[in-house]
Amino acid sequence: MVIQLNDIQNFESRYRAKLINSLSGFRQVSLIGTQSKLGIANLAIFNSLIHLSANPPLWGLVFRPDTVQRDTLDNILETGVYSINYVSSNYFQQAHQTSAKYDSNISEFEAVGFKTTYDSDFLAPFVEEATVKIAMKLEQVIPIELNGTKLLIGSIQRINLKESMLKKDGFVALNEEQIIASSGLDAYYKTELLGRLNYAQPNIKVSFLEI
Amino acid sequence: MVIQLNDIQNFESRYRAKLINSLSGFRQVSLIGTQSKLGIANLAIFNSLIHLSANPPLWGLVFRPDTVQRDTLDNILETGVYSINYVSSNYFQQAHQTSAKYDSNISEFEAVGFKTTYDSDFLAPFVEEATVKIAMKLEQVIPIELNGTKLLIGSIQRINLKESMLKKDGFVALNEEQIIASSGLDAYYKTELLGRLNYAQPNIKVSFLEI
Numbered sequence: 429m430v431i432q433l434n435d436i437q438n439f440e441s442r443y444r445a446k447l448i449n450s451l452s453g454f455r456q457v458s459l460i461g462t463q464s465k466l467g468i469a470n471l472a473i474f475n476s477l478i479h480l481s482a483n484p485p486l487w488g489l490v491f492r493p494d495t496v497q498r499d500t501l502d503n504i505l506e507t508g509v510y511s512i513n514y515v516s517s518n519y520f521q522q523a524h525q526t527s528a529k530y531d532s533n534i535s536e537f538e539a540v541g542f543k544t545t546y547d548s549d550f551l552a553p554f555v556e557e558a559t560v561k562i563a564m565k566l567e568q569v570i571p572i573e574l575n576g577t578k579l580l581i582g583s584i585q586r587i588n589l590k591e592s593m594l595k596k597d598g599f600v601a602l603n604e605e606q607i608i609a610s611s612g613l614d615a616y617y618k619t620e621l622l623g624r625l626n627y628a629q630p631n632i633k634v635s636f637l638e639i
Numbered sequence: 640m641v642i643q644l645n646d647i648q649n650f651e652s653r654y655r656a657k658l659i660n661s662l663s664g665f666r667q668v669s670l671i672g673t674q675s676k677l678g679i680a681n682l683a684i685f686n687s688l689i690h691l692s693a694n695p696p697l698w699g700l701v702f703r704p705d706t707v708q709r710d711t712l713d714n715i716l717e718t719g720v721y722s723i724n725y726v727s728s729n730y731f732q733q734a735h736q737t738s739a740k741y742d743s744n745i746s747e748f749e750a751v752g753f754k755t756t757y758d759s760d761f762l763a764p765f766v767e768e769a770t771v772k773i774a775m776k777l778e779q780v781i782p783i784e785l786n787g788t789k790l791l792i793g794s795i796q797r798i799n800l801k802e803s804m805l806k807k808d809g810f811v812a813l814n815e816e817q818i819i820a821s822s823g824l825d826a827y828y829k830t831e832l833l834g835r836l837n838y839a840q841p842n843i844k845v846s847f848l849e850i
Binding site: 621 | 641642647650652653655658659661664665668687688689691692694695697699725728732736739740786790797798800801802805809811812813814818819822823828829831833836838841845848
């Protein structure tokens with residue numbers, strides 16, 4: 429079936445949001461941990477994490493205007509730091525529940541049943557249950573004027589992960605720990621590896637990489 | 640195990656690239672179809688698609704400097720249009736093969752064995768075998784000076800998908816057609832739905848959405 433731009437513009441707004449967001453495909457579920465200036469631990473689910481470069485190690489996060497994720501942005505701008513946490517499929521319902529609009533004086537960690545854990549030299553809280561915990565430092569916020577969103581760029585400061593996931597060539601096998609993926613605003617997935625493939629070259633048949 | 644920023648900076652560059660890229664998690668596999676000014680159809684694999692907004696329907700793509708994806712960027716800047724194509728798990732090896740550095744006068748469609756198909760009013764080629772085909776128009780390119788990457792923003796002009804994937808509330812069930820996800824530069828996955836969840840509200844137990 430064909431859906432034209434004109435159809436998209438005329439759809440009811442929640443229908444359109446679900447369509448365009450889910451159509452953009454599978455993505456990583458990130459739980460972003462921050463601390464407010466009043467010392468309250470905040471946790472929010474994001475599916476807009478993007479890899480920007482490995483050297484320097486920079487990742488982006490997209491913030492839409494006027495969403496519950498606003499607390500997260502305010503806290504990052506105030507403290508300069510945040511944590512990125514990946515959880516296994518056992519926790520997908522708790523992860524989703526962090527998207528509820530809790531008052532700013534309530535910690536989503538407590539509200540949904542995750543424990544906080546801290547590094548001694550880093551202000552933002554981590555999710556103790558997370559299989560992967562990453563300490564991030566704010567580098568830049570780029571406003572996208574076309575639609576009022578913001579691209580927040582941060583640098584990786586420290587990575588904490590289960591050693592067995594890290595392969596000899598640097599690859600991190602998130603699938604081995606059933607780390608969750610999502611699509612749209614409400615669908616959660618586990619993944620099954622089809623294979624890793626060797627570096628592609630013209631006129632050489634694709635082959636599987638075994639590591 | 641803990642990996643510090645200092646370790647990351649000292650890793651061998653390909654090890655570091657695989658680590659930081661794969662750690663950024665699961666993402667959608669997009670085959671981007673473009674046409675060069677000489678009329679040659681180009682196809683390249685991307686895993687940097689991001690949802691920016693539903694109204695207007697805007698998505699981003701990240702371009703790193705000096706990669707094989709440069710042809711794609713040049714073609715989009717010259718013609719103003721591109722296609723986004725999603726394929727099923729049957730095609731993951733062909734999709735990966737589009738990342739090989741073919742000469743600019745060779746069409747990756749032919750080289751890897753995908754057929755082109757065209758809409759009469761749209762210059763960029765689509766992948767005939769793709770389950771989802773999306774016509775995109777260039778809106779803006781935002782340079783990211785921190786690391787020399789570019790964020791290309793495009794608007795959705797037309798969506799062509801299998802009708803059974805589109806649910807009553809607008810959700811597109813990519814998993815039903817085994818659309819592929821990836822992580823890092825070489826790992827491909829199929830997904831298994833854990834569930835769709837209702838809109839989260841404070842103090843109300845998470846519940847499954849049945850559509």
